[in-house]
Amino acid sequence: MGTVNTIKPTLLVWDAVALIVGVVIGAGIFETPSLVAGNASNSTMALLTWLLGGGVSIVGALCYAELATTYPHPGGNYYYLQRAFGNSIAFLFAWARLAVIQTGSIVLLAFVFGDYASQLWRLGTYSASIYAAVAIALLTGLNILGVRLGKWTQNWLAAAQVLGLLLLIFFGLALATPAATTTAPATTSSGNFGLAMVFVLLTYGGWNEAAFISAELHNVQKNMLRSLLWSIGMITTIYLLVNIAFLRGLGLAGMAESEALAAQLMRQAVGEPGAIFISLLVVVTTLCSTNATIFTGARTNYALGRDFSLFRFLGQWKTQGSTPAAALLVQGVIAILLVLLGTITRNGFETMVDYTAPVFWFFFLLTGVSLFVLRRRDREIIRPFRVPLYPFVPLLFCVFCAYMLQSSLAYTGVGALVGVAVLLAGVPLLVITRMMRDSSIRRE
Incomplete structure (x- = not known):
């Protein structure tokens, strides 16, 4: 299936940058630095893991730039996998996005938003769940109304997000009292380095979502690579500066022991108002990431509906507003159902890493x-863009991916098994779609 003719390019470079930055800089930067610090032998190693994360992302971005400019399609990875390996693998990927990767990410972000919003104004016993469900419903509704409203919401949220993080960096570097020199936790094994990279690359995760807007990006042949490089460069710089601020104010051991890094740093810098500022910042950050994840996730669902009759209802593109309304609506419903499930069974940030990482x-x-x-x-x-130093650059990317797959399986537990089980649940659905296709062919 080629690029859908009804989809018009409506996104500029900075729209794409806002989406990518919004997806990547989410709750992770407030959660994972302490986990990385706990698995680093010293401060230099901790910072190098964040720098390496940016380097791995750039290597991957070069590969994605070739794929996205050669095959611009709203299905992104789905379309590449379909062309390379056929409908079965593409179907299982789209199913995984719908049931594990994307909806799980949306719900995780929405719950973090609910936790921090509840610090500002509590809505009762199920405050976090109420905030999460409302956020998903409102942001899904905005995107259903049209791509223009969705992208401007994203642009403003991304600007506020980056500004807030820059203020955090300023307060941490300029006002926080430098931490006393301490001995870092003794963790030097390669296994611990692998675990640190799982958390680092989780925090960098999301830049690949650019592939799902390739059909909507103006002059995609030139602007896709620009969007990716600008985004990853900004994100890497911000992540390094945030971690330098944390190290200066708390030290590596303090980071490893802290349950709320940013709040602790801001309290040290400016007192209790700093904790309120952090709550507001996390609220904005998670809203920004949730909106971007909703925006891009629906594009895969749309591609799934275009190619498989069982999900035909997802493959409708709303001309007025230029948006996959049905795909957005179904994604939102599934996410809200997961919020209801999470109200009872939610186990926090690390459990969601278990659930999504191996499949991803x-x-x-x-x-x-x-x-x-x-x-x-x-x-x-x-091919408007070719990966430099082929085949070494894409081979390096594949080696990193294989290493991260092994590390995520070695680290994760029951959550990983559940995620894999949900992925395998797509196999019977694939069989049904084949039966429906065969039946349709016989009738013709």
């Missing part, structure tokens, strides 16, 4: 492999 890295690895397959199979296709 498995399909990330397959996307990297698809570049090799499509280079060989589609030799006649013009």
Whole structure:
């Protein structure tokens, strides 16, 4: 299936940058630095893991830039996997996005938003769940109304998000009392480094969402690479500065022991008003990431509906507003149902990492492999951008993905098994879609 003709390019470079930055800089930067610090042997290693995370992301971005500019399509990874490996793998990826990766990310972000919003104004026993459900419903509604309203909401939230983090960096570097020199936790094994990278790359995760807006980006042949490089450069700089501020104010041991890094740092810098500022910042940050994740997630669902009759209702593009309204609505309903489930069974940030990480890295690895397959199979296709130093750069990306898949499986527990089980639940659905297709062919 080619690029859908009814989709018009409506996004500029800075719209794409706002989406990518919004997806990537989420709740993770307030949660994972302490986990990384707990698995780093010293401050230098801790900072190097964040720098390496940016480097891995740039390597991956070069691969995605070739795929997205050669095959601009709202399905993103789904379309690349479909062309390289066929409908079965593409279907399972789209199912994983719908049931594990994307909706799980939306709900995680919404719950973090609910936790911090409840610090400002509590709504009763189920305050976090109420805030989470309302946020998902409102942001889904905004995106259903049209891409213009959705993208401007994203642009303003992303601007507020980056400004807030820059203020956090300023207060941490300029006003916080430097921490006393301490001995960092003794963790030097490669296993601990792998675990640290799981958390780092989780925090960087999301830049690949740019692939899902390739059909809506003006002059995608030039602007896709620009959007990715600008976004990852900004994110890497912000992450490094945030961690330098944390290290200066709390020290590596203090970071590893802290349950609320940013709040602790701001209390030290400016007192209790600092904790209120952090709550507001996290509220804005999680809203920004939730909106961006809702925006991009619906594009895969739309591609799924276009190709498989069982999900035909998802493949409707609303011309007025230029948005996949049905895909957005179904995604929102599933996410709200997960909020209801999470009210009873929610186990926090690390459990969601367990649930999503192995499935995510498995399909990330397959996307990297698809570049090799499509280079060989589609030799006649013009490629506006080619990965430099091919095949070494994409091979390096695949090696990192395989390492992260192994690390996520080695670290995670029951949550990973649940995520894999939900992925495998898509196999019977795939069989049903094939039966429906065969039946339709026989009738014709």
